[in-house]
Amino acid sequence: MSQALHWTAYYERMEKNAPLKIYYPLCGGGEECIFVCPYSDSIWEVVPIKVDLFGFREKVRLRPFIANPEACKKCYLCVQACPTGALRPAEEEIKHPSFVLLYNALRLPFKKRYGTKFVFRKEHREKFKRNNWPERYGVI
Ligand code: SF4
Numbered sequence: 183m184s185q186a187l188h189w190t191a192y193y194e195r196m197e198k199n200a201p202l203k204i205y206y207p208l209c210g211g212g213e214e215c216i217f218v219c220p221y222s223d224s225i226w227e228v229v230p231i232k233v234d235l236f237g238f239r240e241k242v243r244l245r246p247f248i249a250n251p252e253a254c255k256k257c258y259l260c261v262q263a264c265p266t267g268a269l270r271p272a273e274e275e276i277k278h279p280s281f282v283l284l285y286n287a288l289r290l291p292f293k294k295r296y297g298t299k300f301v302f303r304k305e306h307r308e309k310f311k312r313n314n315w316p317e318r319y320g321v322i
Contacts, residue, residue, distance in 0.1 A: 186242045186322075189233040197272055200251035202261065205276045206233045208268035208283055209245055211313030212306040214296065215260035215269050216246050224253045228313070230322050235314055236266075236283060242322055244313035263296040 189206035196203040216226045227249040234240040246269075248254065261269050267276075267286040276282055291298050300306075316322040 186230040186232050189231045189245070192229065192231055192245070192247050196248055196251070200248045201254055201256050201272055202248060202251075202258075202269060203272050204246065204248075205268045205270070205279060205282075206231065206245055207235075207237060208266045208276070208279055209233075210235070210266055210268075211243060211245055211310055212265070212301060213246060213309040213313070214263040214265060214301060214306055217305070218259045218263040218296070220257070220259070221253055221255065225250050230316065237280075242316070244316050244321065263300070265290055265296070265301045 193203060193206060213228070216222045216228070219225060225248055227247050228244050229247045229249075230242050231245050231247075232240055233243055233245060235243065258271070261271065264270075265286060267282040270276070290301065312319045312321060
């Protein structure tokens with residue numbers, strides 16, 4: 183557990199090599215991105231990293247990471263499915279994270295494809311719990 187890297191290490195790696203990046207303090211860990219990616223098995227990994235959840239209590243959590251960016255087809259389905267705005271094209275900056283989170287939370291009920299119903303599906307609720315409290319589930 184103590185060997186987990188800080189979230190900025192993964193953020194910087196994606197910023198350099200991947201067409202997408204994840205601003206981890208906004209990531210809820212529900213794995214909606216991995217769920218919708220047509221090539222998820224060859225692109226994504228879930229890794230233990232040190233990060234807070236929406237600004238609360240930094241600790242080791244499990245989070246999605248683009249381990250093999252060369253396999254990405256840039257369809258951006260994962261970006262559409264991200265409920266918090268944490269996942270975005272590499273060239274897009276996050277200047278005001280709190281605003282991004284609020285904006286995405288407010289628009290969630292109005293999203294046609296990946297709205298509230300999608301985010302609160304059982305599999306995402308379970309991933310959310312496991313990835314934010316991995317010690318309780320014995321996965322770290
Ligand atoms: S852009 Fe498309 S192919 Fe690339 S990681 Fe996202 S969903 Fe997968």
